[in-house]
Amino acid sequence: MDHPRRRQVPTHDELAAWRLHIETFEIVRARIEARLHDDSGLSGGDYRVLLALSEADGRAMRSSELAAHIEWERSRLSGHLGRMERRGLVRREPCAEDARGSRVVLTEEGARAFHTSTLPHLRAIKDVFVDALTPEQLAHLRDAAAATRRHLHLDERS
Amino acid sequence: MDHPRRRQVPTHDELAAWRLHIETFEIVRARIEARLHDDSGLSGGDYRVLLALSEADGRAMRSSELAAHIEWERSRLSGHLGRMERRGLVRREPCAEDARGSRVVLTEEGARAFHTSTLPHLRAIKDVFVDALTPEQLAHLRDAAAATRRHLHLDERS
DNA sequence: CCTCAGTCGTTGACACGTGAATCGTACGGG
């Protein structure tokens, strides 16, 4: 027998809880994104970009500013914007103040797509996620997420 | 004013809880997979395939049997096995009983990679996920996941 | 000025995921 100061690996139950949790909420996310896509043709990434742009001054943002805001790699954003531009959701124009950069502008069509998608999307979140849980369970999830963020030293706002 | 029988969209707090939860545990998953990859060069997908194969009779399985077991699309598995085969983790051989099919066999190297990765992987799950939470919080997560699965009519084992 | 380190955005190579089409084989019914 060893003298475990502290168990180094999860118990069977802890491991089962981990798998159940992560697999379940992966399905939840997929369902919500699938509904968004069926309703409006937008992916989760599209929605996130459109949300940020529609809240921005002049419905436009510098590309790396946008990337920082939604916490994406710049290369990821670049590729995504290329696909969104092909579909007419955004437009890229050269930036006056800094010839290296570019401004990402929300098009009329992009704004329309975002607005018509919002309500059904929120409903999907309610149907699939919120309504699955009691208010106490939801509060517990929020607390667990907050504790996890502290544990990982996320949100070091200072 | 309307007469909402039942709110159709989430409240601000519910929406915030949803976003906090999903974003946090996405980061948790990414951290655990990054540690797995750093420790052993395996991705989460590799690990799942190797786990299933190492528990299978003769360390081998029919391809669609394996796909069903780990709940993957067959095309996804096919592509993934191609990459794993290039790296020598698995081998595919024609199937005796059914010339359409193929058997996926765990190689010695695959078995070795799986075994050396398991302990560090479990430790990562403990460090990053389990140790972030109190036992009560972990139980709450498990209950919330179970409730969600019922809500979505998953696990209809009948 | 001019140099040069650093930033902006894109690109390339790759891993990974989905759904539709494909191709060969299996097998039950004429």
Place this chain on the structure above:
DNA sequence: CCCGTACGATTCACGTGTCAACGACTGAGG
């Protein structure tokens, strides 16, 4: 025995993600 349908596995086209390398440009210093 052959035919048509069903099935196993792969392939294709595409969307999505990472990281490293790149070319264009900026801006602080000599």
